[in-house]
Amino acid sequence: MVDTPHPNRSAEAGAPMPRTSRLTALLHRSEALRGYLLMAPTLLIMTLGIAIPFLILVAMSTWTRDGFGFDTTPTINNYLRVWTEPVFGALMTRSFWISGVATVATVILCYPMAYYVAFHVHRRKMLWIILMTLPFWTSYLLRVFAWKVILGYEGVINSGLMSLGFIEQPLEFLLYSQEAVIITLAHAWAAFAILPIYVSLEKIDRSLLEAATDLGDGPVRRFLRVTLPLSMPGVIAASFLIFIPTTGDYITPALLGGPDGAMIGNFIQLQFGPVNNWPMGATLAIVLMFWITAVALAFLFLTRALRERLT
Amino acid sequence: MSQGTYIKRHNRALQIYAVVFLIVLYVPVLFIPLFSFNDSVYVRFPLQGFTLQWYGELWTREPVWNALWNSVRVGAVVSVISTMLGVVAARAITRYRMPGKSALVTFIMMPLVIPGIIFGVALLVLMSRLGVPLSLYTVGLGHLIFCLPFAVATLLPRFEGFDPSMEEASMDLGENGWWTFWRVTFPMVFPGVVASLLLTFTISFDEFIMAFFLTGTDPTLPMYIWGQLRFPQEFPSVLALSALILIASFVLVFVAQWIGRVGLDQNKETP
Structure with a gap:
C-alpha cells in the first residue's frame, strides 16, 4: 500500500504535463516525499537547534580549558575526572x-x-x-x-x-x-x-x-x-x-x-x-x-x- | 453507555481527596497575589494591611516595561513561527505515509522530556563557536525549539479528528491544493491553530532556562524577575509583577485549552 498513488493524484499525474514540472509530478506521485517536504522546515530547525549544538557539545567535552580559550586537542580527561572524582x-x-x-x-x-x-x-x-x-x-x-x-x-x-x-x-x-x-x-x-x-x-x-x-x-x-x-x-x-x-x-x-x-x-x-x-x-x-x-x-x-x- | 452500578456509587473519600488535591494544587501559587497586596516589605504573617503601592511602583519602572516588551516580541514571533511549522508538520504526520515517521516524531518531541538545561548549554556553545552574539534572537531560537513540540502536540489531534475525504471532495470539485488548504483544511483546524498560538506564546513568555543561558543584554520578563530575586527589598514588587504574569498566563491558557478541546469533542460527537 505504501506507494499506491491516491486516486485523484494519479488522475492529475495522468494529465498532460510540461517537461519542466517533472519534479512536481514526482512530488504528486510520492506520498512520502511530500510528507518529508512538509516536515522539512520543522526538521531543519530541530536539527539546527538540537542535533548540531549537541554534536558541538560532544566535541567541546573532549577539549580542555586554556585560559580564556580552549585547547582543542581531544582528550578524555574530563570524562576520567567525572568517573574518578567522587x-x-x-x-x-x-x-x-x-x-x-x-x-x-x-x-x-x-x-x-x-x-x-x-x-x-x-x-x-x-x-x-x-x-x-x-x-x-x-x-x-x-x-x-x-x-x-x-x-x-x-x-x-x-x-x-x-x-x-x-x-x-x-x-x-x-x-x-x-x-x-x-x-x-x-x-x-x-x-x-x-x-x-x-x-x-x-x-x-x-x-x-x-x-x-x-x-x-x-x-x-x-x-x-x-x-x-x-x-x-x-x-x-x-x-x-x-x-x-x-x-x-x-x-x-x-x-x-x-x-x-x-x-x-x-x-x-x-x-x-x-x-x-x-x-x-x-x-x-x-x-x-x-x-x-x-x-x-x-x-x-x-x-x-x-x-x-x-x- | 451502560456502566456498572458500583461506578455510579459515590465514593465520598475519593471525592474529598480530589477537592483537597485541587486546593493544594492552587494554594501555593495564590500566596503570590496575597502577599503582593500586603503593606510590608517582609513576606510573612501576620498580614499588615492592604496596599496597591507595589503595583504602583511597578508602573513607574522603566526596566519592567522593557523586559515586558522583550518577552512579548519574542513570544509573538515564536508563537507564530512554531504554529505555522506545527500546522505543516502535523499535516504531514497525519496525512502521509512515510518511512521513519515515528522516529521523526520522537525527534520533534524530544524537548518535551529532555531537561532544558542540556539544550540551553548546547545552543550557548553553538552560538559562541559561531561567534553569534547573544540577543533576543538567540532566545527566540531556543524558545522555538521548546515550543515546536507543544504546537505539534496541540495540532495533531485536530488533523487526526477530521475526515480527509473533505479535502478530496474539494480537490475533486476543482480547487487546487493551495485553495483547498485555505478553504477546507485551515477552517477545520482553526481552533487548534488558535490554541497553539496562545499556548506557545504563554510557554515562551514564561520560559526561563533557555533564556537564562541565551539572553544577551536585553532580559525577558522571567530573567528580570530572576535578577530581582537577589534583593530582599525588591520582594514585594516581584510578587506584584509575578501576580500579574500568573493572571495573564492563567487566562491565556484557560482560553487556549477551552478552544482546543471544545471543538474536538464536538467533532467526535458528530461523525
Whole structure:
C-alpha cells in the first residue's frame, strides 16, 4: 500500500504535463516525499537547534580549558575526572535520588485524582482536566518562587506557625534542603502524572470491571487485579515524563535546594557561569544525557515487557 | 453507555481527596497575589494591611516595561513561527505515509522530556563557536525549539479528528491544493491553530532556562524577575509583577485549552 498513488493524484499525474514540472509530478506521485517536504522546515530547525549544538557539545567535552580559550586537542580527561572524582558520582546519585523520590511521590499522589476523574466524574470532565493541568502551563519559575515564599525562613509556614504560637523559632529545615526540592518538584510536575494515568484509566473497558464484579471480586481485589495492571502503561509513562526532566532541573534546586539540595543541573550551570570551565560543563551535560538515555531505554523495555504480558 | 452500578456509587473519600488535591494544587501559587497586596516589605504573617503601592511602583519602572516588551516580541514571533511549522508538520504526520515517521516524531518531541538545561548549554556553545552574539534572537531560537513540540502536540489531534475525504471532495470539485488548504483544511483546524498560538506564546513568555543561558543584554520578563530575586527589598514588587504574569498566563491558557478541546469533542460527537 505504501506507494499506491491516491486516486485523484494519479488522475492529475495522468494529465498532460510540461517537461519542466517533472519534479512536481514526482512530488504528486510520492506520498512520502511530500510528507518529508512538509516536515522539512520543522526538521531543519530541530536539527539546527538540537542535533548540531549537541554534536558541538560532544566535541567541546573532549577539549580542555586554556585560559580564556580552549585547547582543542581531544582528550578524555574530563570524562576520567567525572568517573574518578567522587563528587561527580555523588552529585549524579543525588540528582537521581531526588527526582526518583519526587517521581514516586507524584505518581502515588496523582493516581487517586486521575482515578476519580476517570471513573467518578461524569459531567464536566473536561473542566476537571483543564483545572488539573492549568497550573502546569504557567511560569515554572513563579511556581517554584511561590514555594520559596511558603517554605522560607520567614515564609508562610514559619511565620504562620509563629504567629499562632506553635513555635518560637523558625523551622530551619524547611528551606534549603532536599525535602524542599522534592516537595516543590512533586507539586510542579503533577499535571505530567495525572494526564497519562487518566488516559490509561479512561481506556479500560468497563465491561472487564463488571465481569470481575460478577465473578465475585470485591472492590479492592478488582482494583488490584484489573484496574491497576491495566493502568500500568499510564503509570510508567507518567514516571518517565517526570523522572527524566526533573533530573536536570535547575530552578528548583537553585532557589530551594541550598548546598544539600544542589543537583547536576546546578553544577552544569556553575561550569558555564562562575567556574568558567565550559569543557567540563559540556562533559557533565553529555554524562547526564547518557544516563537519561539509559533510563529511557530501561523504561522502553519495561513498557514492551508489560505490553507483552497484557496482550 | 451502560456502566456498572458500583461506578455510579459515590465514593465520598475519593471525592474529598480530589477537592483537597485541587486546593493544594492552587494554594501555593495564590500566596503570590496575597502577599503582593500586603503593606510590608517582609513576606510573612501576620498580614499588615492592604496596599496597591507595589503595583504602583511597578508602573513607574522603566526596566519592567522593557523586559515586558522583550518577552512579548519574542513570544509573538515564536508563537507564530512554531504554529505555522506545527500546522505543516502535523499535516504531514497525519496525512502521509512515510518511512521513519515515528522516529521523526520522537525527534520533534524530544524537548518535551529532555531537561532544558542540556539544550540551553548546547545552543550557548553553538552560538559562541559561531561567534553569534547573544540577543533576543538567540532566545527566540531556543524558545522555538521548546515550543515546536507543544504546537505539534496541540495540532495533531485536530488533523487526526477530521475526515480527509473533505479535502478530496474539494480537490475533486476543482480547487487546487493551495485553495483547498485555505478553504477546507485551515477552517477545520482553526481552533487548534488558535490554541497553539496562545499556548506557545504563554510557554515562551514564561520560559526561563533557555533564556537564562541565551539572553544577551536585553532580559525577558522571567530573567528580570530572576535578577530581582537577589534583593530582599525588591520582594514585594516581584510578587506584584509575578501576580500579574500568573493572571495573564492563567487566562491565556484557560482560553487556549477551552478552544482546543471544545471543538474536538464536538467533532467526535458528530461523525
